[in-house]
Each structure stands twice: as C-alpha cells, then as structure tokens.
Amino acid sequence: MVGQRIARVMCAASGLMEIPCVDDPAELHKVLSKRPLLLGCDAADLDLALEWAAERYTSLNLVVWTSGNTAAVLRAALQEPRLSSVIGWPSFESMPRPWEIALSVRRILNPQASPPRLSDMLSWGATVVKWRPRSSEERDRAVSEVCHWASRAGAQARIAERLGELAHELLMNAMYDAPVDRRGRPRYSHDRRQNIVLDDSEIPTLRLGTDGERIALQAHDPFGRLRRHDVFEGITRGLSAREGSGGAEQVLDTSRGGAGLGMLKIYTAGAVLLVDVTPSSSTFVTSFYDLDVNPREFRSLPASVHFFERQASAAPADEQSAG
Structure with missing residues (x-):
C-alpha cells in the first residue's frame, strides 16, 4: 500500500509517466525499460539499488528513503552522485513526505528547470519574509528578526533561537565563503570575524517562509x-565525528565554512x-522545520537531504526575487 502511494506521487510529478511498483526485485527487473530514469526504494534495498545503478542501468538515478539512521545512505550518496535524494521518513507518518518525493522526481527528471520558489514548496497561502543584508550589522539584524518572526509563526522560544542560529550560519556562508573576485579568489573567507560591506x-537573500505547519529558511x-x-x-564527516567523540567540534575542520562544521549544523537544524546549485551562478540552501513535532522527538528523527545541480548555461532563477 505504501509503495502504491509513493508510485502515485511519482507518477503525478513525472507527468504521468509509467511507474512500476513491485515488491520483488526480480519481478521489477522484468518490467523495467532498457534505460530507466529513476528508482525509488527503502534503505533496506540500498545495496541492490547501488548495484543496479553501477552495473545494469547507467541511466538510473536513485531516491532512497529510510525511517532509521541515515548514516549509511549518506555515505552511499557521497560515493554515488546519482543518489541525489536521501529522504528521512518520520516513523509516525504513513509514507515519506509526498512533497519531498514530488520535488525529487521533478528536479531529477528535469535538471535544467529553475529551482522552485520557496512559496511553491509550502502550502498555498504561506507567508514569506525577505532580507538582503549587505553588511555584518545588517546580517545580525536579520538574524534577530528571524527569531522574532519564527516566534510569531508559532515556534517555541528554543526553536526560534535555533532558527536564528541557522540563519546566522546560512548568512555567514553566503556573505563570507561564497563571494570571489574576478579571478575566482575568495574575498572574505580568510577572516570570518571581520566586519564587511558587500x-x-x-x-x-535570506527568506523565512511559513504555512502554519512548517517554517523554512532559505539563503x-x-x-x-x-x-x-x-x-x-561535510555531513558524513560531522556525523562520524559526533558519534565517535561525543562532540564534533573537537575534531572537525571548520576552516571551510559550510563544508566543515557549518554543514553539519545546517543539516541537523531542520x-x-x-x-540547489547553478555553478558559478547561484546557490539556494533551504532548511524546513516541522512545527508540529515535539523538539525532543525531533532530535531522534531521520533528516532528509537533497542536492540538485543545473548547468550554468540555464537561465538564472530571477523569479526568486519575488519571494
């Protein structure tokens, strides 16, 4: 039943393409085309899916969901670039989040499409607030306002504070680590403590969006x-360090901003x-937090991560400026 529900979502998101849904891998192999585009499976079938992608179907992209620990799937994604979506399945949900499945299918099957707007990934009627901080002072003001608006949206005080910390990390990456000069040399990352004016x-651009069920932060x-x-x-190294030492800060190299401890902070915050990256053109990093999940329970839930990349020749996502 769960497989059929997932197949319906995949079918709708793919433009009603044929989506075989089979329990037995041998039976699935019989009904697949010679060049299947996408395989979705539970982490229990990860090894077989990786084998198929490597040896049988060079055209195959993978989406893997799990209600357990995501570490093994994340390690596999590090090695296999065609595994672009690791979906954490909350145990209390009847299936993986439909909007995540649809997002993965759309972005994988049409990699040249513009990234969806933040409001498109929230329920209809969502509110989106936007900031464009130029200086370190404006960054700090935006972080403070994120905490304020998160509280107005229904986040508990500790969660609003955590979202403020996430906003700070996202802006530090976007303002200090991302900018380069015409020769491609970093302009500000050598000293993340300096005050800058961009x-x-x-x-x-930093956005906060909420539909009453979720809060999303996007840089x-x-x-x-x-x-x-x-x-x-960054995520797998950080998780390994945290599990092995009891504190990732003790062993992680933080010199590369989002690729070090910062990426682990961003991943575990939501x-x-x-x-979503267009090389040499734009980076969108978006984190979603579920307002209906108890903060204690949240820490034990598997978190999802999706990475999509489109070619730089594609048109820029200027529609994002509208929020």
Missing part, C-alpha cells in the same frame, strides 16, 4: 560555489535540507 553584486547567494561533495562529505 558590493551590490555580492548581496545574498540564496549569486556565486554557485557549493559543491555536492562538500555537502555530503527536518529537510535542500541544496
């Missing part, structure tokens, strides 16, 4: 320098992390 072409920078390896390597 040029017009360097200013990032957009106009450089597109975040790489897939940095995302998955239920879903979405990274």
